[in-house]
Amino acid sequence: MNPILGHADGADTAWLLVAFALVLLMTPGLALFYGGMVRSKTVLNMMMMCLAAIPVVWIIWVVFGYSAAFGPDKGGLIGDPGAYPGLRHLFGGFGDAGSPDGSSPLVQHVPAILFVAFQAGFAMVTVALIAGAVADRMKFVAWLLFAGAWITLVYIPVAHWVFAAKSLTGASSGGWIVDRLHALDFAGGTAVEVNSGASALVMALILGRRLGWPRDPMRPHNLPFVMLGAGLLWFGWFGFNAGSALAANESAALITANTLGSGAAAMVAWLLVEQLRHGKPTSFGAASGVVAGLVAITPACGSVTPLGALAVGAVAGAASSYAIELKYRWKYDDSLDVVGVHLVSGIVGTLMIGLVASGDTPTGVKGLLYGGGLDQLWRQAVAVLAVGVYAMAVTAVIAFVLDKTIGLRADPQHEADGLDDVLHAESAYDFHVDRGRGLSGLGG
Template identity: 55%
Template sequence: MINAGDTAWVLASAALVMLMTPGLAFFYGGMVRSKSVLNMLMMNFICLAVIGVLWTLFGYSWAFGNDAFGGLVGGNEFAGLGKTIGHFVGVAVTGPPAVAWPGPDALPATAFVMFQLMFAIITPALISGAIADRVKFWSWTLFVVVWGAIVYFPVAHWVFAFDGFTGADSHGGWIANTLKAEDFAGGTAVHINAGAAGLALAIVLGRRKGWPRDPMRPHNLPYVLLGASLLWFGWYGFNAGSALSAGDLAGVAFTNTTVATCAAVLGWLLVEQFRDGKPTTLGAASGAVAGLVAITPACGFVNPLGGIAIGLIAGAVCALAVGIKFKFGFDDSLDVVGVHLVGGIIGTLLIGFFGTKSVNSAALGEDGLFYGGGFTQLGRQAIAAGSVMVYSFVMAFIIGTIIKKTIGFRVDEEAEVTGIDEGEHAETAYDFSSVGGRASAGLGQHAIGGDKVAANATASVTKEG
């Protein structure tokens, strides 16, 4: 039977995850310079349009269809979203392996399709922060098309497609079913995947003009904090929604998402205080995102104390990791590598320490090291993280290089220096000329008023005379 409450929760969670992409746009948009903010917003917004169409045509099928091409990707049985309307996922099946979620009740397939679409949208959007300030819009759009098709859809199949989930005879991806690595909501498929691709593109495209000599400070910190807050809000759909039912596991994931993020903010700010002498707004926002990233794979497998530990470690380590780019000389504009790649690796590996079946008895993996499980699960987590990282890096490097050598990936120097917003979109976020004009007009009004007062005084004296 269809559980109306579970269906409503999954649809609401899909809407929350959709909100994360505009939230990410504000988070990244506030961190770039004022002359680049519209381009950054558009780089995120176009992912909604592009991936939404690809997902419908073949993306969902490649991610959740039966194994094809030796298990690299799913088949075409759901192309055009065929066999989804009026069909269901999650129906209990007989025999092993057990399905980790959503429990005994089925979901309308379309609800699950839309929920997973939002994951597919935000993953390439995350990459955009690594190459901010210097990318042609249509070249970026082409990259999203190709990378989504040959990287995200296959990796989603490896991580999220469980045997028996879309049908009694369905066969899913190797990371979930053969390796039995645990990733509740996308530490590997989303964050390590995006972070590795961001690193590859930062290397392919090279440094921004003036980096690292020029400071290139965030132009709008309130935007950054607003974006981080929207991400935090939407992340409850990302993590708790991945339980796919409105039950105890969703509550656990919601709780862990909260406490880990809180701890990560504190971890990042403490590093700033001891290292720099001041806690910053940018640090608080970045710490929150680092905690959200790290708890994503673990939120359904650890208890709240484990969640706090993961968040605290991620906040502190990611605060230190953002300096890696200066040491190695790659221009990761908005610290996608330091936050998403490093944070995703931390969260994925720490399941091997803090994971416990007492939280999720349906988990396919083993207990973590701290709960008597030995190193087995830690090894599985490391293989999953390393495999996704290498595959995404290599493919993104190849795709980026081909685009660079053919249609060109980077804007010309003049557009980069004078303003990519105007060069790529014929728009600016802020009308500085009118601000100046209004200031001049205001001064003019004061001058006119002064002349008028003087004229009145002269007339009065003349009249009295």
């Protein structure tokens, strides 16, 4: 398939430029969110793991990743990784002389190269999400190698299944989930949330528990970081969801309202569960609830009404508030609740499309409660199951190979001392007092 040549729509391009910036902001926002959750001796390591996803993913995306995700379809399973090496044919005109009429390669009405960058932002934050499950105990070099392998072997194929619709790429066929199963996933409930959550569970199990967990308290060291990170994620999520419309139109407007509503409803639901179960609503719960609602509306944002978005958020917030405590019952150390929030809310949001999808929305599909029967619900369930099983199986293989070669887990003494100093020769907070200088030496 050759990219379609044409002239980009100015308004749509301007909106997608903004949406790309918002999506890219989500990875540093996640670094703050996760960084505040860990202990002070590993905060820099946690933030480095998140930020490292940006260069790792972009290099792979440019060389072959985008082509494998969105290139010409191969049996509904993968795109052709050799179609756009180095993003060839995705910017400017074709040939040395360029396009004589000034046209450029497009995806729908926006420049293809901008769509490439926008989708790369999805891949970056997805791999960064997994870092929350392995906090405090994974070698940084092993994490970099894992990130590169996981993006290549897990995210890219799943992204093709879910996002590479023939209507989007202009090809004769597309990914099997979107074009054959006809499951709905507007912005990544399966490709981003279920994918990362299922992989996070596997990594937590293979790495094992942190030293002292669950006996020792491992409370967040900086709750203002957590709150600020959640705010940045909410801000970025408008680009994540509404930007996926690829146009500055009514669909993007509805999706914006749905994204706001689900995050708000989930926060309220989480705090209500906290109040009923523990007697006090917490700032940590408020931040986690917002993220749960945003996760859940990601697949459903183009399929539900604003009232439906409130329902999606409320169910996700309550479900994840209960789910994060399962790790204590089942004894798996998901350090920062990636499984309880992203996997559980991703499943909730994807399945609720089959219940509360409305024909008055951009996708035009009716769920069970709107007279659509069970048809869409079973399609959603198959998509969740397929992505979850694939992600867990391939992640386990990647982790096993890395563990048997370079090793995944940090040295126990390094883990006890804190990974910031050992792995990065830095400390997030410098409490050292220079006793050799008096007040007269300040600034001198």
